[in-house]
Amino acid sequence: MTGRTILVMGGAHVDRRGRITGETVPGASNPGSWFVEAGGGAFNAARNLSRLGHSVRLVSPRGGDADGDIVAAAAQAAGVEDTPFIFLDRATPSYTAIIERDGNLVIALADMDLYRLFSPRRLQQRALREAMAAAGLVLTDANLPAETLAAMTGAARAGGVPIAGIAISPAKVARFRDSLPGLAFLFMNEAEARTLTGAAPENPAGWPEALRAAGLPAGVVTRGGRGVIAFDANGAVVVKPPPVPALGDVTGAGDSLASGFLSAFLGGARIGEALRHGVAAAAITVRSPLAVAEEMSQAALADALSLVPQAEILS
Known part of the structure; x- marks a missing residue:
């Protein structure tokens, strides 16, 4: 895909x-196993978009440590330009x-302090200003400070x-409030x-009106x-996700939905068809x-899309 x-x-x-592999025992050592992978809402979406054939450049703060190497390797594997x-x-x-x-979830710890150093001043750097001016789309997430x-x-x-x-989370999405x-x-x-x-509206079909009233012109x-x-x-439209016969892990499903939607949107699709592509991408991820x-690719997306029903117009 060009663009x-x-x-x-x-x-x-x-x-x-x-x-944890057995019953959870608070305050004690529990047998279990660890799984480590690169993550982050924007980064997940970036890798999906790259696998869908788009040229993608990533800009994000990173430390000079082994975890930074994991992120760099994941970007390279997905074909993302990592800067x-x-x-x-x-x-x-x-x-x-x-x-x-x-x-x-029992408990989680988010060590995200480094994102505070992505200040608005960073956006004034010439290289980044030029990158923004040349981009066909900018994608960000609520891990960054509200002022940024x-x-x-x-x-x-x-x-x-x-x-x-x-949006990332209920706590972080508020950072978008002034940007909506x-x-x-x-x-x-x-x-x-x-x-x-x-x-929340009494009827889910009321979400578009409620979010427009909050200042957001378009969303999912x-x-x-x-x-x-x-x-x-x-x-406004609604698409019902198809049944998933074998659920792997829902982590990243929302990020892949955003990727499939935006990929179709950039290709000229209207909102209903873009949403179908997003739902299909999420089905691949879960x-x-x-x-x-x-396995995310345009071919896999086309296969998954065949199982997604047509979008219905919300009255």
Whole structure:
């Protein structure tokens, strides 16, 4: 697939997930196993977009440590142009979770302090200004400071470049609040949408109106295995995800949905068809044990798309 480079600026760190193999015993040593992989909402999306054939450049803070090497290797494996801000005396951000045998989270620790150093001043660097001006799309996430997101959104709009965001979590999505009017799309789940609106609508079909009232012109709201809602200035649609016969891990599913959606959007698809592509990409990811499925490709997406129902218009 040809086209201008997608510039991704946001979270790129290491995820560690420890799964307890037996019954959880608080305050004691529990047998289990560790799984380590590169993660971060923006980085997951960047790798998916690259595997879907797009030219992708990543800009994110990173430490001069072994975790930074894991992120760099993952970027190279996915074909992402990796141009980090490296702080040799700092630790690369990380997310460490302890998970029960049934998949429920026991506790997690997010060490994300380094992202605070991605300040608005970074956006003034000539190389980054030129990269933004040349991009066909800017993609970011709520791992970055609110003032940086606002400055990034303003710069993208001034240059006529669409910018999309990934909400990350209910706590972090609030960082987008001042940037909402400038976003081309924001990808979120219902809990994150509720943070922006202050309450959930009685009918899920009310999400577009509620989010527009909060200042967001277009977005996508995921609802677990239920219908995914997308809206823009022309209307709103819903797509019901197809059944997944063998669930691997839901980690990264929302990021891949954003990737499939944006890939189709950049190809000229309308919102309903773009949402179908997003749902298909998420279906590929949830069948994989990885946050970014190695089998992600345009061919795999076409196969998955054949199982996704047509979008329905929301009244």
